[in-house]
Amino acid sequence: MADISFRQALNDTLREELKRDENVFLMGEEIGVFEGSYKITAGLLKEFGAKRVVDTPIAENGFVGMAVGAAMLGLRPVVEIMTFNFIALAMDEILNHAAKIHYMFGGQTPIPMVIRTPGGGGQQLSATHSQNLEVWFAHIPGLHVVAPSNPADAKGMLKTAIRNNNPVIFIEHLGLYNTKGSVPEGDYLVPFGKAKVTKEGSDLTVISYSRMASMALDVARRLEQENKWSVEVVDLRSLRPLDKETIVNSVKKTGRAIIFEEDWRSYGIGAEIAATVQEEAFDYLDAPVKRVANVEVPLPYSKPLESAALTGAKQLLDAINELAPRRRR
Numbered sequence: 117m118a119d120i121s122f123r124q125a126l127n128d129t130l131r132e133e134l135k136r137d138e139n140v141f142l143m144g145e146e147i148g149v150f151e152g153s154y155k156i157t158a159g160l161l162k163e164f165g166a167k168r169v170v171d172t173p174i175a176e177n178g179f180v181g182m183a184v185g186a187a188m189l190g191l192r193p194v195v196e197i198m199t200f201n202f203i204a205l206a207m208d209e210i211l212n213h214a215a216k217i218h219y220m221f222g223g224q225t226p227i228p229m230v231i232r233t234p235g236g237g238g239q240q241l242s243a244t245h246s247q248n249l250e251v252w253f254a255h256i257p258g259l260h261v262v263a264p265s266n267p268a269d270a271k272g273m274l275k276t277a278i279r280n281n282n283p284v285i286f287i288e289h290l291g292l293y294n295t296k297g298s299v300p301e302g303d304y305l306v307p308f309g310k311a312k313v314t315k316e317g318s319d320l321t322v323i324s325y326s327r328m329a330s331m332a333l334d335v336a337r338r339l340e341q342e343n344k345w346s347v348e349v350v351d352l353r354s355l356r357p358l359d360k361e362t363i364v365n366s367v368k369k370t371g372r373a374i375i376f377e378e379d380w381r382s383y384g385i386g387a388e389i390a391a392t393v394q395e396e397a398f399d400y401l402d403a404p405v406k407r408v409a410n411v412e413v414p415l416p417y418s419k420p421l422e423s424a425a426l427t428g429a430k431q432l433l434d435a436i437n438e439l440a441p442r443r444r445r
Contacts, residue, residue, distance in 0.1 A: 194278060
């Protein structure tokens with residue numbers, strides 16, 4: 117297995133899928149000549165040409181609508197929204213068309229399209245460029261929503277997304293692009309709706325996704341090395357469909373659960389997971405479910421204020437120390 121960055125895993129996967137299927141094409145703002153704001157599409161215009169790597173105007177509602185139409189006619193568009201925050205401009209096309217056409221047409225018209233988009237805070241991009249809006253889309257039947265946390269899952273889940281006959285929202289955290297990890301070579305796919313226990317543990321379960329799942333794994337490993345707590349980490353990977361079975365089985369095993377997400381606490385992914393645990397594992401809980409999330413403010417530009425608003429390793433450690441069983445204290 118090669119050790120490559122999250123960014124390179126995405127670039128390699130797009131290249132492989134463009135070669136594999138002539139119906140796959142890319143579209144988005146500045147993805148061709150400029151090679152993408154975060155260089156995910158570097159080299160692809162030169163290799164595949166302007167019909168397969170399409171630079172679009174600054175008009176998200178227009179080119180996402182075009183992608184829906186192209187998918188209806190049998191092509192497989194992979195759309196890049198420059199930043200998750202701009203996806204609000206295409207909500208009608210996603211919510212009322214991409215998510216519903218397959219169902220409303222009685223299964224006769226699949227919508228095999230992917231919307232890739234980076235989000236997350238910590239980059240000093242201020243309130244309108246640092247949001248995590250995945251809960252909007254995880255709420256909508258008809259969409260798949262995935263958020264890989266490492267390069268291997270980035271490759272495997274992007275391949276699965278491109279080959280899926282339903283619209284997929286593919287979330288990439290900006291803070292993960294430079295992270296590295298081992299990535300299987302060849303035609304490696306990761307199924308949707310399958311969470312992964314990235315570390316076994318016995319004292320409590322941390323449930324997370326995207327960059328926070330990577331951070332949770334680092335914290336859990338450090339605590340194990342320090343002989344403090346045995347923390348099990350569940351990386352959701354897929355938000356819709358959601359792997360409730362893995363979540364519930366882990367909580368039944370440990371008796372304690374922390375949900376760790378880089379988003380506002382109210383009405384979020386964490387609230388859905390907490391409800392799932394309460395409904396399906398209540399009798400196994402030895403303590404209330406705990407949620408760790410961002411402060412509920414628009415994210416500031418100022419670095420000290422941004423850091424104060426974002427959740428992170430310190431907040432997770434505090435929650436673990438508060439919730440962990442007393443016998444290990």
